[in-house]
Amino acid sequence: MLTGIFKFNHTTITLLSLLVLLGIWQLAASVANSLTLPYPAHVAQVFWQATQSGELPYHLGVTLLRLLVSFSIAMVLGCAIGVMLGKNKTLDAFFDNWLVIFLNIPALVTIILCYVWFGLAESAAILAVVINKLPNVIVTIREGTRALDKDLLEMAESYRFERKKTFVHVIWPQLHPFVMAATRSGLALIWKIILVVELLGRSNGMGYQLHLFFQLFDVASLLAYTFAFVAVIQLIEWLLLRPLDRKALRWRR
Amino acid sequence: MLTGIFKFNHTTITLLSLLVLLGIWQLAASVANSLTLPYPAHVAQVFWQATQSGELPYHLGVTLLRLLVSFSIAMVLGCAIGVMLGKNKTLDAFFDNWLVIFLNIPALVTIILCYVWFGLAESAAILAVVINKLPNVIVTIREGTRALDKDLLEMAESYRFERKKTFVHVIWPQLHPFVMAATRSGLALIWKIILVVELLGRSNGMGYQLHLFFQLFDVASLLAYTFAFVAVIQLIEWLLLRPLDRKALRWRR
Amino acid sequence: MNDITISIQDKTYRSGHLDDRQHQAIADLQLGVGRNEFVCLLGPSGCGKTTLLNMIAGLDSHYQGHIRIGSQAATAKIGYVFQNPRLLPWYTVRQNIEVVFAQTPPAALIDALLADMQLSDVQQVYPERLSLGMQRRVAIIRAFAINPDILLMDEPFVSLDAPSARQVRNLLYSLWQQRPHTVLFVSHDLREAIALADRLIFLSPPPMRIISDIPVNIPRELRNDEAQIEAFREHLLSQHPAINGLL
Amino acid sequence: MNDITISIQDKTYRSGHLDDRQHQAIADLQLGVGRNEFVCLLGPSGCGKTTLLNMIAGLDSHYQGHIRIGSQAATAKIGYVFQNPRLLPWYTVRQNIEVVFAQTPPAALIDALLADMQLSDVQQVYPERLSLGMQRRVAIIRAFAINPDILLMDEPFVSLDAPSARQVRNLLYSLWQQRPHTVLFVSHDLREAIALADRLIFLSPPPMRIISDIPVNIPRELRNDEAQIEAFREHLLSQHPAINGLL
C-alpha cells in the first residue's frame, strides 16, 4: 500500500515539478518581457520548426553519436584506471600528479593540440573529449575504490575468487554509487566539452549550431536546442539510469 | 620500517613521475618540432617572463579569487541540497528533473543569460559558475547520502543525536570520499567554466588571457598560464587535500 | 506500574522496491515491563527479538499498535547495545563513548568503565584495529556510560571469553543495583538469563508471541551460585514443557 | 603427518598512517594440526585468535615465520566462517552461497543445507532483511557447501538459539564424519568445545602463546551425553590449574 502511494506520487510529483519549472519560466519571461528570455511557447514553436526542418535532429544525432563514443571510452578506461590506482599505492603515487595536471589542463588547450596534431578529424574530436573526461572518471572511481569494504574483499580472497570474479561480484556493486555519480555528472561534463570541441573544429553538431545562434543572439533557438538535448538526457535517465539504480539498489533496506 | 620505505618512495615516485612526464613532453616536442608544441624550456621561459612582468600573478590571482568564492558557494549549497535530496524521497522526486535540466544546460547558455540579466558584472560571473557547478556537487553528494550506513544512523537515532550532531559525527565522515571526488573533479570543472565565463564577459583573469593567446595562437603562453594554474591546484592538493585525506582516513585499516 | 507498555497488533516487513515478499514478524504481542525490572527475552533465531528492541528504541515505527514508555515518554534516556557493535569507525574508542553525550562526558566514569572492561590501553585506538570482542565491550561501555533509564541489550556478551563475560555481567548487575533502571536483555544462554533476570520471557518462532513469562525467584545474593542456577534450570525444563523445544 | 604447520616468530600490528602504536599480537607460536583433526582454539577476547585464522587463510602475510598447509599447498580449499557474516548484501541468500563456487554450484547440496539450517524459505531474500542469526547460518552454509579441505570457524554458533546451535553442531559433526577434513574452530564455550573437538588449545592473552594443548579423549559416540561433557569439564578444571583463570 505504501509503495502504491509512493509510485502514484512519484509520477505526479515528476509532472508537478516540471509544471512548476515551466510556470516559473513563464512568469520570469513575462516579467522580463525581452527577447533574451523568450516564452516557453515561443521556444516550443522554434523547437518544432527546427525539428520539422530536420536540422535539429541532424545536429543532435551527430552530437549524440560523439557523446556515446567518447563517453563509453572514457567510462571504461576511467573505471579500469581508477580501480587500479585505488588499489595500488605505488601506481597511484606515480600517476597522481599526471592526474592533477590532466584534470586541470583547460579543455581549450587539449582541443587545440588534438586538432593541430591529428587534423580536424572525427577521431581527434573524440580524443579531445576523452582526454578531458577521463581524469574525472578516474578520480571518482579511485575514491570509490579506496572506500571498498575490506571485510568483503577478505571474504573473496579466502574463497579464492579470481581477479575478474572479485571485480564482478564484490568490487563493482560497491562502486555503483560512484559510477552513477561519474555517469550523471559525466554526461553533463562531456556535453560541455563537446560543445567546445564542435565549436572549434567541426562543421556540425550542437556546439557548432549553438555558436551560430549565439552570434545572432537567438536565445529562443539556443534554448530550443538545449532542451532537445536535455530531453534526450532525461530519457536516458528514465529509461536507463533510473531502472539501473533501482535494480542495483534493490537489496538496500 | 615499511612506512619508512613508503614515505621515502613516495617523494621519489612523485619526482620520478614529474620527470617522466617532462621527458615525454620534451620528446614529443622534438618529434613534432612545431610551434604548436613548444619545448618545456621555452614554456618555462615564457612563464618566467609573464611572472616577472606581474601579469601572470595578476590574472591568476583574479581567477583564483573567483574560483574560491564560487567553489565555496557551490560546495556548501551543493552538500546541503545533496544530503537533503538523498534523505528525502519526495523532495528528490520533485527536484530530480530540475537537476537533470540544470546539469545539462550548456555553460554557454547559463553564462549568456546571467550576463544578459545581471550585466557584465562580477556577481553575474560568479553566479554563472555556481549555477554550472552546483548540480554536479548535488548529484555526487546525493549518491553518497543514498549509500549511508543505516546501522550507524540507527545508532545515532537511538542515542538521540540531534540533527546537527548526526550530520557532523555520523554522516559527514561517510560522505568524505564523495566530497573529495566532488572537490577534485569540481576544481577542474569550475576552472573549465571560469575560462568560458571570463572569456565571454570579463576583462581580466586566466580565461580572458588564454583567449588572447588563443587568438594569437600563442601555444607557449597558453601552456605557461595553464601550468601556473595547475601548479596552484597541485599545491592545494599537497597542502590541503592530501593531509585532509590522510587525517580523514587515518582510521582505515 | 509499568515502565514500558507494549501492545502490538501487527508488525509486518514489506520488502523494498521490487519484490513483494511480506513477512509478519510480530502478531499480537502484549507485554508490560515494570520500572527497574530486569527482563530477559529468549527465543529462536529470527523470531523478532531485534525487531522488538528496535521498536522500543523508537527506530522503527512502521507497525500497528503502540509502545508507551513510562511517564518520561520521549525524554527517557535509552542505552542500546546492538547485536553488532556499531561503533563509528572514524573515532577512537574513547571518542566513540564520548560522542553519545549531549553534555560534557563524565571522564571519571568513562575511565572507570574502560578499566573495568580492560580497555584502558586501547582507548586511543580506532575500532577497526580491535578484535570483535573488544568492539563489543566498547559498545557496552557506551550504553552503560549514559546512565540510561532503559537499557536494551541484544546478546551483549557473545564473543567474550568466560571470565570477561562474567566480569561484564557482574558490572552490569552492580550498576543496576547502584542506580536501578529498566533492562531488556536478549540472550540465547539460559544460565546467563537465570543469573541476571527478574523475569524470563520465552518467545515463539515468527509471528512472534509470548510462550511463557516466568519470574526468576532466586534471591539476588544466591545468583552467583552455579548449583542454584542449574537447579532452577532443571526445574524450568520440567515445569514448562512448552518451552522445552526452545532450549 | 601435519596438515597445517604453524611456526610464527612474530606478528606485530603496526597502525597505519599517522600514529605509531605497535601491538605484538603473536610471539613465538608453534602449532601443528593433523590431517582431518578437529581442533578448538580457546582464549581471552583480543588474544589473537582471529589474527591467527586470517593468517592461515592467507589473508595476512605480514608476519615473521611461516604457515605450511599440507601437501596441497595453495590449492587447498578453505572454508572460512568469519566472526561476522560477511555476506554480499547485493546478492540473495542463495546467490551468496552459489557465488563462492568456481564451477557450477551443487544445487542439491545447497538445497539440503538450506533445509537443514531452516533457511529454505528465505533463499531469495537479501541478507540485510535477515536477522543476524540467520545471516550467520548462511555464512556457515557457504563454508560447508564448498566441501573444504580446511574449515576455519570463528565463533560460528553465537546468535543461535540453543536448539539451532545444537542442530548446526550436529550437522557440522556429521559432515566432518562423512568427509573428513581439518577443522580449526574458535569458541568461548567450553562445553561446546569439548563436545566437538579432538584437541583443545588454550591461548594466552597477547602476545599470544599456547598455554595448554589438551586432547579430548571422550569417545565420539558419547559426546551427546551432557554428563560426560560436564565430567570432562570438571576434570579439566581440576587437572590444569593454568587454564583455570581462562574459564
Added chain:
Amino acid sequence: NEKPTIRLGAMAAGTLNWELAAMRNQGLLENAGFNVENIAVANQQAGKVALQAGSVDVIVSDWIWTSSMRSTGTNLSFYPFSDTSGVLLVPADSPIKSLADLKGKKLGIAGGELDKNWLLLQALGQQQQVDLNAGVEKIYGAPPLLSQQLLEKRVDALLTFWQFAAHLEAQGYRALLTGEDIIRQLGISETVPSIGYVFKQDWADQHKTAFKQFLGLSKQAHDTLCSSDTEWQKIVPLTDAASPKEQQKLRERYCQGRVEQWGATQQSAAAKIYAMLHQLSNNKLTGQSAQIQAGTFWSAD
C-alpha cells in the same frame, strides 16, 4: 590532369560565404581550373585551428596575425579580401560626439584589449590629449553579448565588428567613427585592408594559377553582389539580416569594403600601422618583431 581543390574555411555568416554562394549562383566555378571545398568553421579561432591542423588551405584573418605567425616560423601569407573595419557606435541620442566625450563612460570593446581598432583609437586619443585607456570604463566581452549590453544601455558606446555594427546601425545607432576614419585621422591616407585570405605560403606558391584565378573570381563575385540586385537578393538568406534596413546596411558596408588598390603604397602604410600597433600593444599583438615580416603580403606575380 586533375583540377586542384581549394579548401576554404569559411564562417557560416561570413562574407566569404556570401561570395562563394555568389560564385556558384553565377556559375563561375563550373569552368574554373579548380574545385572549391567549403568547410564550415564556427568562428575565427576555429578557422585558425583548422589552418594549423592542415584541414583547410585558406581562411579569412588579418595580416597582423599573419606576420606574428611568420615571426615564429610558420610561413603564412596574406592577400587582401576586404577593407571593411570595425565601428565605434553610440545610441542615436547619445551626448557623445567626440572622443573626449567618452571620458568616464562605459565603452564596450568587442575585440578585447588587443583589438586593432581599440589600439588605434587609443593612439588617436593620445593625439587629442585624451587618455582613453585610463579615462573610460572598458568592458571586454563577446561581440553578441556586447551588442546586447548596448541595447540594454549597460554600456554607453561600443567598438565592435562591422557586421554586428550593421545590425545596430539598422536599429538607429550612430557610427561615431569607423576603423578607416581612425586610420585617416592618424595621418595615414591610404586605405589598408583589414582582413584577407590567409594561407600557407608554400601552398599558395604551389597552386599559384588556381589560387590567382580564385582570387579573381572572388573579386568578380564581390562586384556583381554590389552591382546586381538580383544577385544580392539570392544571397540575402545567408546574411541573417532581420530587416530590409539591415540588409541595406550590410550591403552598403560590404561594398564600401571593396579592395580598390593593393600595391607598394598600401603595403608601406600597413607597415606604418604595424609599427604603431607594435608599440601600442606593448609587443603583445605583434610578437617580438618590431617590423612587419617580409613576405607577409603574398605577391600574386
